[in-house]
Amino acid sequence: MNLFFTILTCAVVFAGVVVPSFAETVLDEITVRGQQEPAQEESLTVREIRESPARDMGEAIKSIEGVSCVRKGAIANDPVIRGFQKDNINVLVDGVRIHGACPSRMDPPSFHVDFAEVEKVRVVKGPYDLANPGSMGGMIDVTTRKPRQGWGGDLALTYGSWDTINASAIGSYGGDRLDALLGYAYKYSGVPEAGNGKLITDVYSATSPNRYRSNAVDSHAYEINTGWVKVGFKPTANSRTDLAYTYQDADHVLYPYLKMDADYDRTNRLNWNYSIKDISATLREVKLQTYWDRVGHLMDDRLRMSSNPTPAIKRPYSMQTDARTEVIGGKASTTLKLGQGEFNGGVDYYNRNWDALNQRAGYFAYRTLNMIPDVYVDNFGIHGEYEYPLASMLRIKGGIRGDFTWVKADHGNTLVPAGTNTDFQNVSANLQLTYAPVKGLDLYLGLGRGTRTPDPEELYIDVPAAAPAVSWKGNPALKSTVNHQADLGMKFSGERFYLSASLFYSDLTDYVNFYSVSSTVKSYQNIHASMWGAELGSQIALPLDIYLKGALTYTEGENLSSGRPLSEIPPLRGMVAIRYDNGVFFAELAENLTREQDLVDSGLNEQRTGGWATTDFKLGYSFRTFSFFAGVNNIFDKYYFSHLSYLRDPFASGVGVKIPENGRNFYLTATYRF
Numbered sequence: 001m002n003l004f005f006t007i008l009t010c011a012v013v014f015a016g017v018v019v020p021s022f023a024e025t026v027l028d029e030i031t032v033r034g035q036q037e038p039a040q041e042e043s044l045t046v047r048e049i050r051e052s053p054a055r056d057m058g059e060a061i062k063s064i065e066g067v068s069c070v071r072k073g074a075i076a077n078d079p080v081i082r083g084f085q086k087d088n089i090n091v092l093v094d095g096v097r098i099h100g101a102c103p104s105r106m107d108p109p110s111f112h113v114d115f116a117e118v119e120k121v122r123v124v125k126g127p128y129d130l131a132n133p134g135s136m137g138g139m140i141d142v143t144t145r146k147p148r149q150g151w152g153g154d155l156a157l158t159y160g161s162w163d164t165i166n167a168s169a170i171g172s173y174g175g176d177r178l179d180a181l182l183g184y185a186y187k188y189s190g191v192p193e194a195g196n197g198k199l200i201t202d203v204y205s206a207t208s209p210n211r212y213r214s215n216a217v218d219s220h221a222y223e224i225n226t227g228w229v230k231v232g233f234k235p236t237a238n239s240r241t242d243l244a245y246t247y248q249d250a251d252h253v254l255y256p257y258l259k260m261d262a263d264y265d266r267t268n269r270l271n272w273n274y275s276i277k278d279i280s281a282t283l284r285e286v287k288l289q290t291y292w293d294r295v296g297h298l299m300d301d302r303l304r305m306s307s308n309p310t311p312a313i314k315r316p317y318s319m320q321t322d323a324r325t326e327v328i329g330g331k332a333s334t335t336l337k338l339g340q341g342e343f344n345g346g347v348d349y350y351n352r353n354w355d356a357l358n359q360r361a362g363y364f365a366y367r368t369l370n371m372i373p374d375v376y377v378d379n380f381g382i383h384g385e386y387e388y389p390l391a392s393m394l395r396i397k398g399g400i401r402g403d404f405t406w407v408k409a410d411h412g413n414t415l416v417p418a419g420t421n422t423d424f425q426n427v428s429a430n431l432q433l434t435y436a437p438v439k440g441l442d443l444y445l446g447l448g449r450g451t452r453t454p455d456p457e458e459l460y461i462d463v464p465a466a467a468p469a470v471s472w473k474g475n476p477a478l479k480s481t482v483n484h485q486a487d488l489g490m491k492f493s494g495e496r497f498y499l500s501a502s503l504f505y506s507d508l509t510d511y512v513n514f515y516s517v518s519s520t521v522k523s524y525q526n527i528h529a530s531m532w533g534a535e536l537g538s539q540i541a542l543p544l545d546i547y548l549k550g551a552l553t554y555t556e557g558e559n560l561s562s563g564r565p566l567s568e569i570p571p572l573r574g575m576v577a578i579r580y581d582n583g584v585f586f587a588e589l590a591e592n593l594t595r596e597q598d599l600v601d602s603g604l605n606e607q608r609t610g611g612w613a614t615t616d617f618k619l620g621y622s623f624r625t626f627s628f629f630a631g632v633n634n635i636f637d638k639y640y641f642s643h644l645s646y647l648r649d650p651f652a653s654g655v656g657v658k659i660p661e662n663g664r665n666f667y668l669t670a671t672y673r674f
C-alpha cells in the first residue's frame, strides 16, 4: 500500500507540474452511466476496452456489476449474467447469432469475436430484449468497430507474462459514400502459472490419466489468428448498406479443466445489413439483416496420458470429438413514430445446425458415435415494443414477442432414433416504467417474461460409457424454460458521480437443470427454480483528478423442486478502485474481493470454494497519438480459485481437480492511432 501511495503522490506531483489536463474521459463515463444508460443495462466503455489487458471479451466484461464468467483454460471465457449462463442468455455480435460447436463449451459464442474487433459491449440484465429469441436471463450485445472519417489506422501490441501476445492492426477509410475497414489480430500465450508457482496444466496426480504429457504440460496455451473486413456503401443520404466478414483460426487451445484439448477451432462469420432512415414523418427507419456463420472444432486427448497409457499401445488419441455448427438467419425491423411514442417491431428467422461425432478407444473401438446427432433448429419470431412518455417524469415501455421453434435430429444415437423431432411455442413480454421525480434521480420498475427453448445438447446428446464411468444423456422430453422476473432499480447521479442499485427476483418454470439420474448417468431435467440478487455500483470524481469506483454483486439460486441451491452460482463479489487521471496520465489501484461460495448443489457433488482478494495496479500515458499502458494483476501472487471455473462430472477432468486462477502477471501495451 505504501508503495502505491508513493507512486500516486509522485504521479500527482509530476502530472500537476508537467502536463495540463485536456480530456475528461472518466467524467464523460460517469455522465453516460449516471444519466444516459437505462437502469437494467450496463456497458463496457471504449476506454475500458482500450486499457484492458483482457484476452477476450468474456474476460473483459467481468468488470461489469452482475457479470462473471466461466473459465476452462487460459482463454475462451464464457460470460454469466447474474446466475444465468449458456443458453439462458444471448451473446450476439452485431445482432448475429453465433453458437459454439464444442459440446463441452470450449468455444462459447463470445470466443468467436476477437477483442480487437470490439467497439462497445452492452449488457441487458433480465428478460428485457424482445428483438431476439432466447434472451431469457439477459443479453450481451457486442458492437464491432466501424471505419472513422478519412484514412485511419490503429496498431496495438500487448506483451505480458508467460509470453502473452495480443497484437492487432486495423486500417480504415471513411468517405461520404464508401467506407471500408480491414483488421488483423494475433494472440498467443504460454501456459499461465498460478500463485503457487505451478503451471495451470500441472494440477493432476502422477497417476491421473488426464495429466498432460511431459512435452505438452508447458506447450503454449493457445494461438489465434483473426482477420476481418467490412465494406459500407451509402446509396442515398439516408440509407446505408454494409457487408462484413471475419475468419478466425484458433489452434492448440489447452483446456486443463476438461479431458481433451482443442486441435483447432475455425470460424467464418458473414453479416449483411441495410438500413434506411427518415422515410416519412411516421416511418422513421427500416432495417434488414442476413447473416451466416460456421464453426468447426476438433478436440482430442493426444496431449494427455490417456491417449497412450503404456508405450506398447500405439495410437494418436483415445478419444476425439469432431464438431461443427452453422447458423443462417435474417431479420427485418422498423421504427415508427406513433403519437407521442415510438414503436419498434419486426420479424426474424434463424436455422441452426449442430453435429458432433465422438470416437473412443476401448469398449467403443473407435466406432463413430452421434454425440449431437446432426440437429437442425428452426426459429421464427415476431416482436413489437412501444415506448411512451406518460408525463414529463414518467416513461413507459412495453412489448411482446412470439416464437415458433422446430427441432429435428437428422441422425440417430442410442438415445433417440433418426428423425426425432419436437417443437415449441413461446411468448415473451415485458413492461418497464422509469420515473424521474427530481433531476438526477431515476427509479425503475421492470416486469418481464422471458423464454428459451432447450438446446440440441440438452435434448439429444449421447455419450454412453461402460459403468462405473458416467454416461451423459440428453432428455428429449424437455420443455422450454419460462422466466417471470421483477426488477427494481435506482440511479442517483450528478455532474461528478453516480450511484446505482438494482434488485431482481426471478421465478423459473421448467428451468433446465443438470443432475445425477444415478451414479452412472447424468442428464437434464425441468425443475422449478428461483433466483434473486442485487447489484450496487458507483463512480465518483473527487478534486485533484481523483476518481473512486466501487461495485458489489450478489446472486442466489434455489432449486425449489429439491430444496437445494442451484449449481454454478457466482458468490458475493465486490471491487473498489482508486484512480488518478488527468487525461494524459493515469494510475489505478483496484482491489477485487470475493466471498466463499458455500451454497452448492450436493446432488452434483459440487464443492464449496473459498473466498479471496486480489490487487491489480495499472498506469497509462498518452502522447499525441501514442498510448502506453502497463500493469500488474494479482500483485501479491495469490493462489486462489474461481467458483465458476471448474465443472462437474461428466465434464470434469478428475474428482477434486480444480484449476487455479492466474498468479502475478505483468503486461505492457503500446497503441498507435493515425
Ligand SMILES: [Cu+2]
Pocket: 102, 103, 104, 105, 106, 107, 262, 297, 298, 299, 321
Ligand atoms: Cu471441445
